[in-house]
Amino acid sequence: MEFIEFKKLLFKKAKEAGFKECEIYHTSGESLSITAYAGEIEQYNLNKSFGLSFRGKINNKMGYSYTEILDNETIDMLIKNAKEAASSIENDDIQFIYEGDKKYSEVRTYSEKLENIDTSKLIKLVLDIEKEAKNYSDKVVNIRGCSIGYQTSEYGICNTKGLELNNKTNILTAYVAPVVEDNNEKFDGFGYKIAEDLNDINPKEIAKQGVQKALEKIGSKSIPSGKYKTILFNKAMSSLIGTFSDIFDADRAQKGLSLLKDKEGDFVASEVVTIVDDPLLNDGLGSTPFDDEGVATYKKEIISKGKLVTLLHNLKTANKANLKTTGNGFKSSYSSVVNIAPTNFYIEKGEKTLDELMKEVGEGLMVTNLAGLHSGANSITGDFSLAAKGFYIQDGKKAFPVEQVTVAGNYFELMKSIETVGSDLEFPMSNIGSPSVFIKELSVAGK
Structure with a gap:
């Protein structure tokens, strides 16, 4: 079922069930994590997610429920669970469904430069980071962790008071955790970068940061x-x-x-x-x-x-x-x-x-x-x-x-x-x- 159709039907049935005000919070996203070890890709994890929560006021109590599936049966389940949750509330705290504000500020949370990233470039970058860390000093004896990851998410709120809000975010991160040895003692370090452009990931700089943090502990x-x-x-x-x-x-x-x-x-x-x-x-x-x-x-x-x-x-x-x-x-x-x-x-x-x-x-x-x-x-x-x-x-x-x-x-x-x-x-x-x-x-x- 499409989201718009799901929302209309959920709000309609919820009101018929006695809810005075209702709201949907929804989020979807994708995350990619690539880990290198000993010159090879050790892990490649790609995950997609979707979740939706429903909350509504009934008898001046706020009930919550949630799902990861959009269909007719889910609508009935959400209403039933939210009603049961509301009936079990014993405190008298006043809860609110908000009608929204007249103005929302603009803030940069999403970089178009990170769209459609070529995963082969990410693989090369994480392997280069590990390689640079190993080559930075002959005291480097191990890499405790070396990873690059990309995350993107979209989230929004809509309710029966006419509120409709959406925003999206994305982020690229890379890190290395080298281990150095001196006189049979081992010390670890950590180098990282948070970026809004693939070109901002510099393997040599990340490796240098991580290894130097380890060396200075000797x-x-x-x-x-x-x-x-x-x-x-x-x-x-x-x-x-x-x-x-x-x-x-x-x-x-x-x-x-x-x-x-x-x-x-x-x-x-x-x-x-x-x-x-x-x-x-x-x-x-x-x-x-x-x-x-x-x-x-x-x-x-x-x-x-x-x-x-x-x-x-x-x-x-x-x-x-x-x-x-x-x-x-x-x-x-x-x-x-x-x-x-x-x-x-x-x-x-x-x-x-x-x-x-x-x-x-x-x-x-x-x-x-x-x-x-x-x-x-x-x-x-x-x-x-x-x-x-x-x-x-x-x-x-x-x-x-x-x-x-x-x-x-x-x-x-x-x-x-x-x-x-x-x-x-x-x-x-x-x-x-x-x-x-x-x-x-x-x-x-x-x-």
Whole structure:
């Protein structure tokens, strides 16, 4: 059955079944992943997907259901399951089917240069990346992973209030994870590229990035336990921000699961910190002109010079707080309910380069990698204890690589102790980004 016919019939039958308002969210896509190993193509995966979710209001409750098939039987199933789901809801939260906004911003989420990619070129590129990594240094003994991938998706929302929205995205990524060996010790690195044009994938540059990241770890050692001036490198800070991003979720705050509840207007970070949620960032991995409720998205400051401006809201939480939604109502997949999520979420960059930050530190620690984020961080209390790697800083320069240390602290206190924000803003294969930041003191457990 064609989508337009399916939609008309579904809405018609749903209204006959007692639904006052109805909505369809649909998504389709294609992903190609090619993996190289030992000079050959190890995996070639091509996947196509389609999913559709239906939600409707009946007796002032919102019921959800979903499918991957469009036919007459599916229509009856969707209505039946949504009605049953609505009848099982016990809370009195007000849910909304949105009529739409007058204007939606334009944002670049799709590159026509990635259309009709010749897969033979992708195969050659991934093999070249692996080859370049192996040839970059005689210390390279293995390639832990080498892959190139292309993804494209189209998604849209339509409802009985006349809303009709569609958008499409695509992305090309490539990475290599080389392993080097020195004095019977092995160290790994990672090089990657996110591109909107096939010509932007440079095998030599990706290989160089990955191998150098591995080589610079040679000679790593622990350092004595203590409190250190610390730079959290952009990659490490991005991962920490991502781990604690749900503290800005208004639904969690309203349920008492975030310490930022009722903190709007309070200083929750250093005055040098501004955190932005920008869904209109061209080619951002979280960019979109509308959220999954059909609300027009916009760039906003979440923390402005240390002061909490707003939490992230969807229509339901905004109504509870008597506020306007921030346009952050998103589904984790077509089959899930609407929750809250950030778009392109990052600390606004400062003016100092990484070298200038190291000079400011003088002597201390630079953390480049954090591990154990899911088990070693508590987003409710803010406490964290994480395995870390990086470099010791002496005389304002990298002195030697550091490993086998654990950094511990509290995220809320850490955000208040940021002295300087760097200029090297990065989004490491994620919609969460950060520049490097200088923390005046961090507890380190080492030897």
